[in-house]
Amino acid sequence: MTNTFTTRTVDITTGSTETVYDLTDHCAHFLxxxxxxRDGLLNVFTPHATAGLAVIETGAGSDDDLLAALRDLLPKDDRWRHRHGSPGHGRDHxxxxxxxxxxxxxxxxGELELGTWQSVVLVDTNVDNPHRKVRLSFLG
Structure with missing residues (x-):
């Protein structure tokens, strides 16, 4: 069987607050x-210097817990050398x-092989940029 590679970019609007945006439906639709x-691999990538991707449980408080943990780990204060944007923006980088x-x-x-409670999420703490791109790529 010959492997094929297909890729697509999805535009996401995260809004003006820190967010954990569930991408699972986007991934399932793409697949x-x-x-x-077919069996294969799905690569999910966001080409931004201030966002990330995670596989976590959503809807039961874990998404809010993740944002709270990131606030504790990376406080939004004036300690950061990277200082453009809103106060504390260096932490986003x-x-x-x-x-x-x-x-x-x-x-x-042909289906994403996630655990029962797992979701694919975009983690965006940068309130200065509400528009994100996510690239979905399937190799199979």
Whole structure:
């Protein structure tokens, strides 16, 4: 069987507050269109210096817990050398070291192979940029 590679960019509006944006439906829709029941890998990538991707449970408080943990770990204050943008914006540029801008996930039978409570999310703490791009790429 010959492997095929298909990629697409999704535009996401995260708004003016820190957010954990669920991308799972975007991923599933993309795979329904391109995977054709094949096994492979889905790579999710966001080309931004101030956002990241995670696989976590959502809707039961874990998304808010993640944002709270990031606020504790990366306070929004004047300690950051990177100072353009809103106060504390330098922390947003450190975020991808803790929440990377990429994830590679298994696809089995054309469907994302996630655990029962897992979701693919965009983590965006940068309130200065509400418009994000996410690249979905399937190899299978």
């Amino acid at each position: 329904r269109e391109v995977a054709a029941g 450190v975020l991808p070291a803790f929440v990377p801008p990429h994830a590679t996930l298994p696809v089995v039978g």
